[in-house]
Amino acid sequence: MSVTSADVAVSLEHVRKTYGGEQPVVALDDVDVRFARGTATAVMGPSGSGKSTLLHCAAGLDRPDAGTVRIGSTDLASMSEKRLTELRRGRVGFVFQAFNLVGALNVEQNILLPSRLSRQRPDPAWVAEVVDRVGLGDRLRHRPAQLSGGQQQRVAIARALVTRPEVIFCDEPTGALDTRTAADVLSLLRSVVDQAGQTVVMVTHDPVAASYADRVVVLADGRIVQDMPQPGAERIAEHLAHLGSRQPIARPAARPATPFAPHLAPHPAAQTPAQPVVRREG
Numbered sequence: 001m002s003v004t005s006a007d008v009a010v011s012l013e014h015v016r017k018t019y020g021g022e023q024p025v026v027a028l029d030d031v032d033v034r035f036a037r038g039t040a041t042a043v044m045g046p047s048g049s050g051k052s053t054l055l056h057c058a059a060g061l062d063r064p065d066a067g068t069v070r071i072g073s074t075d076l077a078s079m080s081e082k083r084l085t086e087l088r089r090g091r092v093g094f095v096f097q098a099f100n101l102v103g104a105l106n107v108e109q110n111i112l113l114p115s116r117l118s119r120q121r122p123d124p125a126w127v128a129e130v131v132d133r134v135g136l137g138d139r140l141r142h143r144p145a146q147l148s149g150g151q152q153q154r155v156a157i158a159r160a161l162v163t164r165p166e167v168i169f170c171d172e173p174t175g176a177l178d179t180r181t182a183a184d185v186l187s188l189l190r191s192v193v194d195q196a197g198q199t200v201v202m203v204t205h206d207p208v209a210a211s212y213a214d215r216v217v218v219l220a221d222g223r224i225v226q227d228m229p230q231p232g233a234e235r236i237a238e239h240l241a242h243l244g245s246r247q248p249i250a251r252p253a254a255r256p257a258t259p260f261a262p263h264l265a266p267h268p269a270a271q272t273p274a275q276p277v278v279r280r281e282g
């Protein structure tokens with residue numbers, strides 16, 4: 001079935017991203033991919049293959065050096081920082097490895113923060129359902145520091161779902177969770193796709209988590225090397241084992257510390273100066 005532009009939730013066209021430094025690294029090398037509305041896609045690949053960079057560029061948290069990124073029909077490059085911040089608050093949800101919870105706010109306040117910032121009034125029944133599904137009903141008055149890693153991850157997931165964003169970007173959403181909680185969270189993500197027509201793009205290393213997706217896209221050395229519809233956990237694991245037998249990828253530059261709640265803050269406008277490019281050996 002052909003996908004029309006109205007069916008596309010997120011698109012990256014010929015996207016290229018290079019990180020500067022003494023040895024510049026091509027993190028995304030002419031990436032061309034569309035994520036259809038109402039679908040879940042897992043983005044997989046070896047460490048350093050560009051998964052987080054793809055997510056950050058797709059979500060408007062980082063600007064590519066070349067190429068076009070669209071959320072729906074909105075071209076992110078044409079947006080001012082203010083409008084980009086509004087778009088991230090209103091149309092996009094994030095679940096990151098570092099949680100990005102606000103330490104001074106309790107669980108309930110953290111969950112409702114994106115609604116407050118985008119001046120939306122969340123549907124109380126939906127908030128209650130999300131809180132119930134992530135199993136946080138008895139922790140609403142706790143601060144993040146009083147929660148386990150898995151509980152903090154669940155707060156981040158609830159926070160991403162409450163505003164019913166068009167697209168939810170997740171970076172290892174189940175990384176800190178035990179198997180049962182991970183299954184609950186993945187079912188919840190699956191249900192917002194199936195019942196609410198939202199779109200999920202999820203970076204994961206876990207073939208089981210990826211098997212909840214409709215599609216698995218595999219990156220290696222900043223390029224898409226596999227694009228598989230519903231491959232199942234076993235086939236995913238086989239592909240990853242094959243990629244894992246490649247030489248490890250050098251990580252020449254350390255990533256700067258994650259800024260405080262970056263998706264809710266204005267874009268830092270970090271642009272990489274043009275530099276000669278050295279391709280990594282794959």
Ligand SMILES: Nc1ncnc2c1ncn2[C@@H]1O[C@H](COP(=O)(O)OP(=O)(O)OP(=O)(O)O)[C@@H](O)[C@H]1O
Binds near residue numbers: 051052256
């Ligand atoms: N801010 C940065 N400055 C310099 N290099 C960076 C920066 N962020 C990422 N890189 C480099 O870009 C490449 C892609 O990184 P990215 O984090 O996107 O990979 P990944 O597939 O998400 O890795 P992992 O699975 O380990 O999280 C890596 O070689 C990494 O070292």
